[in-house]
Amino acid sequence: MLTLIEKGMTREQAYDLVQPKTAYSWDNQVDFKPLLEADPEVTSRLTQEEIDEIFNPLYYTKRVDDIFDRLGLGD
Numbered sequence: 677m678l679t680l681i682e683k684g685m686t687r688e689q690a691y692d693l694v695q696p697k698t699a700y701s702w703d704n705q706v707d708f709k710p711l712l713e714a715d716p717e718v719t720s721r722l723t724q725e726e727i728d729e730i731f732n733p734l735y736y737t738k739r740v741d742d743i744f745d746r747l748g749l750g751d
Contacts, residue, residue, distance in 0.1 A: 679730055683721045693717055 680690040697715070701708040709731050712718045718727075729735055744750045 679726060680718070680721060685721070 677687075677690045677694050680693065681687055685693070693715070694712075697711040698708060700706070701711055709727065712722075712727060713724070722730075741750065
């Protein structure tokens with residue numbers, strides 16, 4: 677959602693686009709990423725590379741070492 681907002685959508689527009697897909701994914705036990713990839717409104721704003729980056733778990737942990745260092749818990 678945040679990436680869509682960064683690409684010019686309002687928070688409400690991004691929510692209205694993403695939320696039904698998350699609900700469908702959850703209710704039907706299907707992968708969320710292909711639902712986004714199949715949506716022309718999403719793919720008109722995000723490249724495949726950007727979608728891949730959003731779903732890369734390393735993206736969300738890339739600053740872990742910095743955070744631990746700031747807390748005095750680093751190596």
